[in-house]
Amino acid sequence: MILFLCSFGFILWRQSSATVIGQLNWTPVFQGVEKNQIDMWTKDSNGCQCHFNPSKKDCACCVKPSGCQCGSSAPNKCAQCGLQQYCNNICNVTITQNAIFSESKSLVGQIKSPSLPGPALCWYLLKPDPEHRLELQIYRLVNVGRFNGTGCQSGYIHLVDESDIKAGSLGVQICGENERFAPPVVLFADKGAATLTLRIEEATARSQFLAYYSFTSLNNTQGVGFRPSGGKRIEHTGCDWLYQDFTCVSKPEGCILASPGFPGLYPSHVTCRYHITMSSLRTKVKIIFITLSLPHNHCATDYINVYQGPSSSSTHLATLCSNKKQELVYSGPNLLLEFKSGFSIPPYDYNGFVAKLEFIDKSTTTQQPLSVFQNSIKTTNIIASSSEKFNKHSQEEVIARQIPHSTALVERRGQIEKNCFVRIHGNSTRSGHFGTRSFTSNWSNCTFLFIGQSTDLVHVSLFSYLINVSFCHSYIEIIDGNILTNTFKSIQKICSPKIKYARNSEGKFHEQQTFLSTGNYLSIYFKRFKPATQELEFEEYIDGAFSFLDEYAEGTLQPNTLCDVTFYGLTSTSIGKIHNHGSQHLFWNVEGPLRCSQRFVPAANQSVTLKIMSLGQLMSNFCHTKCGDSGCQCININKTDDTLSTTKYDHLFILNEHNVTLSCICGYFREEWLPIIIRSWSPITIVYSVARYNWAEKGFSFEAEYKFIYDNVCGYQLINHHSGSTQPTPIQEGKELNYYYNQVCTWILNSNIERQLRIEVTSSQNRPCSAWNISLHEYEFSTENHIGRLLHQFCPRDGEKTYDLPWKINVVAIKLLAMTRTLPKFHIKWKSQAVPTNTRLSILTAEASNAASSLVFHIVIIKAKLPVRMHNPKNLRSSIIENGLKLFRGDLLVCGL
Ligand SMILES: *[C@@H]1O[C@H](CO)[C@@H](O)[C@H](O)[C@H]1NC(C)=O
Ligand SMILES: *[C@@H]1O[C@H](CO)[C@@H](O)[C@H](O)[C@H]1NC(C)=O
Ligand SMILES: *[C@@H]1O[C@H](CO)[C@@H](O)[C@H](O)[C@H]1NC(C)=O
Numbered sequence: 001m002i003l004f005l006c007s008f009g010f011i012l013w014r015q016s017s018a019t020v021i022g023q024l025n026w027t028p029v030f031q032g033v034e035k036n037q038i039d040m041w042t043k044d045s046n047g048c049q050c051h052f053n054p055s056k057k058d059c060a061c062c063v064k065p066s067g068c069q070c071g072s073s074a075p076n077k078c079a080q081c082g083l084q085q086y087c088n089n090i091c092n093v094t095i096t097q098n099a100i101f102s103e104s105k106s107l108v109g110q111i112k113s114p115s116l117p118g119p120a121l122c123w124y125l126l127k128p129d130p131e132h133r134l135e136l137q138i139y140r141l142v143n144v145g146r147f148n149g150t151g152c153q154s155g156y157i158h159l160v161d162e163s164d165i166k167a168g169s170l171g172v173q174i175c176g177e178n179e180r181f182a183p184p185v186v187l188f189a190d191k192g193a194a195t196l197t198l199r200i201e202e203a204t205a206r207s208q209f210l211a212y213y214s215f216t217s218l219n220n221t222q223g224v225g226f227r228p229s230g231g232k233r234i235e236h237t238g239c240d241w242l243y244q245d246f247t248c249v250s251k252p253e254g255c256i257l258a259s260p261g262f263p264g265l266y267p268s269h270v271t272c273r274y275h276i277t278m279s280s281l282r283t284k285v286k287i288i289f290i291t292l293s294l295p296h297n298h299c300a301t302d303y304i305n306v307y308q309g310p311s312s313s314s315t316h317l318a319t320l321c322s323n324k325k326q327e328l329v330y331s332g333p334n335l336l337l338e339f340k341s342g343f344s345i346p347p348y349d350y351n352g353f354v355a356k357l358e359f360i361d362k363s364t365t366t367q368q369p370l371s372v373f374q375n376s377i378k379t380t381n382i383i384a385s386s387s388e389k390f391n392k393h394s395q396e397e398v399i400a401r402q403i404p405h406s407t408a409l410v411e412r413r414g415q416i417e418k419n420c421f422v423r424i425h426g427n428s429t430r431s432g433h434f435g436t437r438s439f440t441s442n443w444s445n446c447t448f449l450f451i452g453q454s455t456d457l458v459h460v461s462l463f464s465y466l467i468n469v470s471f472c473h474s475y476i477e478i479i480d481g482n483i484l485t486n487t488f489k490s491i492q493k494i495c496s497p498k499i500k501y502a503r504n505s506e507g508k509f510h511e512q513q514t515f516l517s518t519g520n521y522l523s524i525y526f527k528r529f530k531p532a533t534q535e536l537e538f539e540e541y542i543d544g545a546f547s548f549l550d551e552y553a554e555g556t557l558q559p560n561t562l563c564d565v566t567f568y569g570l571t572s573t574s575i576g577k578i579h580n581h582g583s584q585h586l587f588w589n590v591e592g593p594l595r596c597s598q599r600f601v602p603a604a605n606q607s608v609t610l611k612i613m614s615l616g617q618l619m620s621n622f623c624h625t626k627c628g629d630s631g632c633q634c635i636n637i638n639k640t641d642d643t644l645s646t647t648k649y650d651h652l653f654i655l656n657e658h659n660v661t662l663s664c665i666c667g668y669f670r671e672e673w674l675p676i677i678i679r680s681w682s683p684i685t686i687v688y689s690v691a692r693y694n695w696a697e698k699g700f701s702f703e704a705e706y707k708f709i710y711d712n713v714c715g716y717q718l719i720n721h722h723s724g725s726t727q728p729t730p731i732q733e734g735k736e737l738n739y740y741y742n743q744v745c746t747w748i749l750n751s752n753i754e755r756q757l758r759i760e761v762t763s764s765q766n767r768p769c770s771a772w773n774i775s776l777h778e779y780e781f782s783t784e785n786h787i788g789r790l791l792h793q794f795c796p797r798d799g800e801k802t803y804d805l806p807w808k809i810n811v812v813a814i815k816l817l818a819m820t821r822t823l824p825k826f827h828i829k830w831k832s833q834a835v836p837t838n839t840r841l842s843i844l845t846a847e848a849s850n851a852a853s854s855l856v857f858h859i860v861i862i863k864a865k866l867p868v869r870m871h872n873p874k875n876l877r878s879s880i881i882e883n884g885l886k887l888f889r890g891d892l893l894v895c896g897l
């Protein structure tokens with residue numbers, strides 16, 4: 001025997017005859033210490049007083065205190081006290097740790113099955129006490145099935161515990177015709193009771209196995225019992241674990257994960273997922289494989305895959321198998337380590353893996369004294385880690401796959417000034433990360449000042465912070481404005497004690513905590529309490545991300561949203577490009593569905609053209625796009641699921657002003673269908689919806705162009721002539737295949753004399769009513785758009801129609817609705833005529849007639865009053881928007897006749 005001290009600090013025995021290489025180890029149970037000992041419990045076959053008959057002295061002598069004589073049926077044998085009734089036939093037995101210990105004062109024992117002719121079945125229920133695990137060592141198999149290349153045939157022994165059953169595994173299956181295992185095959189069960197079964201399915205002369213068992217404390221650091229550290233078992237799974245960086249920090253030994261049953265053989269056909277999460281943008285994890293011992297030449301069935309993201313559909317980063325150990329370094333926010341096993345393979349000389357996780361806060365590797373920090377400030381310490389920098393630095397940083405066009409290099413010398421004052425300029429960095437964790441610790445307050453360009457707003461998100469002293473001695477204050485002037489306003493003051501981690505204990509991100517400035521300055525003041533005499537055990541910190549938003553070019557962010565913006569025809573750039581959200585650092589803590597919208601609001605006399613230029617791959621198995629005359633539609637091709645929930649598939653859709661979908665794109669998409677263009681005379685919204693977003697992988701990409709055009713084609717018009725005609729204003733039509741027009745035009749016809757109104761509508765187009773139609777409505781005084789009860793509807797297929805309106809209905813609303821590839825062609829004529837009383841059309845009820853008679857108005861458009869506060873561009877902007885909308889809706893001044 002040789003005593004080894006293996007890499008974990010376990011003391012273990014290895015038989016010198018063992019030929020197996022690797023970290024196979026086990027608890028020494030029976031070493032045959034005393035010479036001439038018959039078996040584990042029998043010292044001598046006779047010479048001792050018989051327990052069943054004290055007058056006889058020719059019974060076996062037992063090892064004390066654990067051995068007990070078997071009794072009259074086998075007077076020359078001993079067994080473990082508590083099991084002596086099974087002396088010759090240990091089969092179908094329950095061995096409970098506390099019972100066996102109280103009888104025999106031993107936590108280890110032997111299971112030597114009876115020599116049974118097959119077919120046969122024996123079970124052994126082994127019940128460790130709480131906080132204990134079972135270790136089983138198999139030494140010998142005789143006629144217990146055979147390995148046929150894919151599994152055990154005709155017989156096996158196996159060990160399963162509850163979690164194996166949950167994971168759908170048969171546990172470990174071992175078979176062999178005549179095997180002596182040296183070292184033994186070691187199996188562990190550390191999740192409560194486990195069942196060892198011997199099953200022989202064929203006729204055999206004798207089948208038998210020999211094993212030793214041992215109950216050991218889970219926290220036993222002297223034996224081989226391995227205990228994972230820092231992780232959290234995920235409930236209702238067989239062997240899934242969650243490892244979060246902040247829980248590892250609190251463990252002296254850090255985070256250690258291992259294959260199930262380590263250092264024993266792992267179960268066959270299991271999938272174990274080890275989720276690793278990080279709570280800062282700058283944190284990386286180093287995965288150090290201390291042990292890797294998977295069967296040789298079985299890389300197809302026994303392997304570890306590492307994924308960048310929360311699931312195995314995420315980007316695959318690495319595969320490990322056999323015994324090729326590696327050290328891996330990846331950034332977050334999530335990694336998945338997935339272990340898969342195939343069948344158990346003889347000679348069962350492998351035992352899985354152990355890995356240690358080290359979390360690295362990118363710039364804290366060298367601690368610098370404050371003096372250095374104050375003088376020149378190492379640029380590596382800088383807060384804003386821009387995407388560009390990531391790309392340059394390392395390939396494993398999959399983090400920056402989509403670089404927003406607006407993100408620039410951040411590093412600027414002297415950005416951290418004296419006394420922890422940090423300026424971040426919007427002219428050089430559009431999006432980035434900030435935090436104090438990488439700063440050397442000797443500061444009492446820290447200020448982040450975000451300085452945007454003139455049309456910028458500052459958007460910040462706090463991912464995590466730790467201020468843990470009492471009575472608000474430490475605080476974080478978010479300030480709208482420049483802290484260096486005296487015109488700022490506090491948005492929120494976060495008082496200690498308060499701890500916000502980026503994620504909850506299940507590893508899910510907490511809700512975003514974001515702040516938006518009203519102007520182009522935002523300040524964050526972090527006051528840190530520090531007792532003069534003693535160092536605090538923990539370091540107080542703040543960690544988050546920022547982005548600058550150019551309202552002029554990127555739209556106006558809607559309050560309390562992450563990414564819903566509006567472009568107003570009057571105040572935004574008239575031509576611009578938009579693209580998918582999700583690449584700014586603010587999205588770091590978004591996981592799951594992501595929905596962002598960009599809304600375009602044309603002013604009166606304007607239309608907006610939205611042209612989808614490029615589109616990445618949309619993730620969906622059961623949705624596809626069909627484009628027709630009335631736009632593109634998302635079609636559900638999963639027959640068993642008719643609720644196409646937006647969280648199940650990626651899609652891009654365009655809504656009209658009433659949130660009705662005009663077009664939807666999902667699933668497999670062909671390049672040649674692009675561009676898809678919608679020209680609209682009413683507000684439209686493009687919605688970007690990703691079913692499963694995460695920062696590492698982002699969502700699908702798209703790019704679109706928009707253009708606001710003054711064309712006077714549509715909108716809201718008031719016509720004050722008692723007769724006349726109108727036709728669509730000719731515009732140049734797009735040649736593209738998927739060019740759609742979305743028109744909502746309203747004319748208020750006010751024939752200013754009390755006569756009967758005759759309206760004639762003609763069209764030469766033979767089109768369905770759904771492509772476009774014209775409807776005549778009563779004028780509704782009280783509603784916003786003045787569209788009242790429907791009187792008539794004209795469909796293009798009607799060709800020509802004349803509508804005589806009831807007497808005295810002199811004001812009507814005519815509405816054109818179109819969503820089509822071809823511009824509607826029509827001609828509307830109207831005439832008010834005096835008719836003899838007896839032929840007057842009157843379908844109105846008395847009440848409605850009264851109402852109608854009061855509807856005789858002169859209608860005048862109020863001129864939009866321009867705002868007084870011209871000096872403030874923001875006020876001007878919102879005022880124009882308000883008035884523009886009023887104008888757009890045609891404000892009416894009503895005077896009695
Ligand atoms: C053990 O119990 C099983 C049923 O649980 C039975 O089928 C089997 O025959 C028993 N084995 C012996 C040797 O008695
Ligand atoms: C090996 O044995 C297993 C279990 O009985 C069986 O399912 C499998 O088909 C066998 N394979 C071959 C190649 O015979
Ligand atoms: C292990 O746990 C037991 C309780 O199950 C406790 O009595 C013992 O002190 C622990 N040992 C160590 C080393 O923590």
Ligand SMILES: *[C@@H]1O[C@H](CO)[C@@H](O)[C@H](O)[C@H]1NC(C)=O
Nearest residue numbers: 418419420443444445446527
């Ligand atoms: C912040 O700390 C610096 C020294 O580190 C000090 O000069 C300054 O007065 C502090 N500011 C406030 C508002 O306490």
Ligand SMILES: *[C@@H]1O[C@H](CO)[C@@H](O)[C@H](O)[C@H]1NC(C)=O
Nearest residue numbers: 412425426427428429451452
């Ligand atoms: C950004 O603006 C600041 C002052 O507003 C100026 O000092 C700095 O040089 C500018 N940086 C760039 C890259 O233009």
Ligand SMILES: *[C@@H]1O[C@H](CO)[C@@H](O)[C@H](O)[C@H]1NC(C)=O
Nearest residue numbers: 368369370371441442443444
């Ligand atoms: C921290 O700052 C205090 C004074 O503010 C100084 O006395 C102390 O030496 C500094 N500690 C370090 C480690 O720089």
Ligand SMILES: *[C@@H]1O[C@H](CO)[C@@H](O)[C@H](O)[C@H]1NC(C)=O
Nearest residue numbers: 466468469497499537538539
């Ligand atoms: C926060 O403070 C409490 C009490 O002062 C302490 O028990 C706890 O460990 C602290 N938490 C952290 C994360 O430092």
Ligand SMILES: *[C@@H]1O[C@H](CO)[C@@H](O)[C@H](O)[C@H]1NC(C)=O
Nearest residue numbers: 621622637638639640641642
């Ligand atoms: C169809 O929908 C059902 C119910 O949501 C789901 O279980 C199934 O996996 C879906 N089928 C496909 C092919 O995605």
Ligand SMILES: *[C@@H]1O[C@H](CO)[C@@H](O)[C@H](O)[C@H]1NC(C)=O
Nearest residue numbers: 564597655656657658659660
């Ligand atoms: C359309 O949806 C947005 C966001 O869900 C909502 O704010 C708005 O009120 C909706 N508009 C209408 C007309 O329903």
